[in-house]
Amino acid sequence: MTTLELTADPIELTAALVDIPSVSGAEDALAGAVTEALRRQAPHLHVVRDGNVVLARTQGTRRRRVLLAGHLDTVPVADNLPSRREAERLYGCGTSDMKAGDAMIAHLAATVPDPACELTVLFYDCEEVEAERNGLTRIEREHPDWLHADLAILAEPTSGAVEAGCQGTLRVVVRTAGRRAHSARSWLGSNAVHAAGDVLDRLNRYQPRQVDIDGCVYREGLQAVRIAGGVAGNVVPDLCEITVNFRFAPDRSVAAATEHVRDVFEGLELTVTDSSPGALPGLDAPAAREFLAATGVDPVAKYGWTDVSRFAALGIPAINFGPGDPNLAHTRDEHVNVGRITRCTALLRDYLTRGAQ
Structure with missing residues (x-):
């Protein structure tokens, strides 16, 4: 030793x-x-x-x-x-x-x-x-x-x-769905990876808060940290999953942070995978x-x-x-x-x- x-x-x-x-x-x-x-x-x-x-x-x-x-x-x-x-x-x-x-x-x-x-x-x-x-x-x-x-x-x-x-932290998986097809006949399918563009557009438009608490300024952030999708090199994918991390100011509870992220991705399927309060x-x-x-x-x-x-x-x-x-x-x-x-x-x-x- x-x-x-x-x-x-x-x-x-x-x-x-x-x-x-x-x-x-x-x-x-x-x-x-x-x-x-x-x-x-x-x-x-x-x-x-x-x-x-x-x-x-x-x-x-x-x-x-x-x-x-x-x-x-x-x-x-x-x-x-x-x-x-x-x-x-x-x-x-x-x-x-x-x-x-x-x-x-x-x-x-x-x-x-x-x-x-x-x-x-x-x-x-x-x-x-x-x-x-x-x-x-x-x-x-x-x-x-x-x-x-x-x-x-x-x-x-x-x-x-x-x-x-x-800061608190929240991770969610946002899913976009499609329909499989042979990529040579792509018009018969619906590409879930392409549909993920809506998720990325919302993230690009997102304006994070800056919150002053007791003279300390906390900067929030909502970021895509992982994207997974695709079946094979000749298949139109029917599922895409985007993992998003929300770093939130401690004036929000985990429940409030979750509600906020659900509002950002309204209309999309979303699952919370991890959270810790600030x-x-x-x-x-x-x-x-x-x-x-x-x-x-x-x-x-x-x-x-x-x-x-x-x-x-x-x-x-x-x-x-x-x-x-x-x-x-x-x-x-x-x-x-x-x-x-x-x-x-x-x-x-x-x-x-x-x-x-």
Whole structure:
């Protein structure tokens, strides 16, 4: 097992975490290394491993509890391991999404033995895949007390900004129907792929909203992400399926988002295949206000879905704050600016030691 030094510079710790591959579903080695390191280097924390979820927390009586969370898994490796350092950039799979954030959390867990608030640290698996495999799903079901907090900070990549709330997401399949025929006698059939042009026209005409919520502007988007149709090279197709993804502002519920998409595609067959609610900014919560005051970082809207939504559904204010760059997530040249690792770690340390008093 690789030995992690949590008290080392968090830049070096990021590289060490990256060099332990942890593609979704294969986080065992990394979860084991993190568990062992916390037990050895953070004796002030009660540490539990549940599958490939690592949980640790203080057990004092301070008036507020802050939860720091990060997922251990990455998307599949794309010839970008092991990590490598080039000037102010650290390259490697998961550097931005989100092992730089994990390193920040683990380093602070070990080096802040007496925080000003009660502290929970949570590293979890399978965030990059379907929700039912997400380690938080099991923890929420089997150990809900571990998720109780006055503020949850997810170290998702935000380039050092505070990204508040998150968008909801909805996927639907829109179907167009036709009638099969031999392509040499196409007038005897009706081409379902051609009929899909109506779907694409509606998408091209669509005007997405921009919504200001608590000073955070969320931009919606309705996009075709997949088209499937066709039978053979000499057959007029009788079915075409267009998968459409709607990223919606958190002032809409999933039901309202679904109704909106049905209105856009009125008259067409539509099936909802996946949905997750968004999360409102929640910046009026006392702990969130204290975090903003302690860090001096102005909040912006989170584009995309994160597990902030899960905490919001539990009534727990939650924000995204991490050193990684969301625009580099999942790319072959994924990297993180090492200066942001240092800066974000310092800001979060200041909050944990002074800002939550």
